């Protein structure tokens with residue numbers, strides 16, 4: 001159960017956004033995908049569930065070619081986009097989270113069970129009937145995560161999930177991601193700032209100009225982050 005790309009290339013017109021990326025993300029891993037703005041992170045992850053098609057190269061999810069099986073990839077890889085506000089399709093939290101399972105044509109009992117589990121996983125059970133437009137930033141991010149979880153994905157990809165969140169909201173999201181990862185879901189967090197999630201990560205992958213330039217443990221990667229314009233944690237002594 002992995003996400004794998006081989007020599008993946010994506011162009012927008014004449015510019016190359018992803019330039020020959022080979023990457024394998026195993027089941028259960030917690031990966032930070034870092035890099036400066038414009039380095040190709042979002043473009044890369046959009047290939048993981050078939051939102052974009054490769055110009056060349058391959059993408060596989062759980063051994064199956066994504067361009068050939070986009071529906072399977074969309075089920076296996078849950079994607080939480082950069083602005084969850086744009087992602088909501090229904091007026092209330094519960095209805096929004098139910099939308100994906102409803103589209104799978106599942107029976108009502110199963111849909112209800114999935115919605116309850118997904119909201120529970122992000123600590124939003126009590127906000128089920130709240131309107132999405134009255135959620136705080138942190139609740140909005142967690143509601144978007146619940147929407148992805150209701151599809152019961154094996155991999156969860158989040159694009160800049162901490163943007164605009166205050167420290168307690170970031171902590172709440174991180175806490176939920178840690179629990180999800182512990183229960184077996186692989187988590188990929190796209191960020192240009194690794195300070196929040198570095199402690200949870202098993203692995204840090206850094207992109208620059210469409211290529212993977214660092215791929216290693218957080219301890220090893222952190223020394224090389226600043227060179228690629230990624231905000232690294234301050235040294236512990238200077239920090240707190």
Ligand SMILES: Nc1ncnc2c1ncn2[C@@H]1O[C@H](COP(=O)(O)OP(=O)(O)OP(=O)(O)O)[C@@H](O)[C@H]1O
Nearest residue numbers: 012016017035036037038039040041042043044192
């Ligand atoms: N829809 C698009 N049309 C044309 N060029 C694009 C498009 N989306 C991204 N690009 C370009 O592709 C390159 C990679 O962008 P991408 O969004 O994948 O990078 P990123 O690392 O996720 O950056 P950011 O954090 O700013 O989203 C950039 O040069 C960007 O300007």
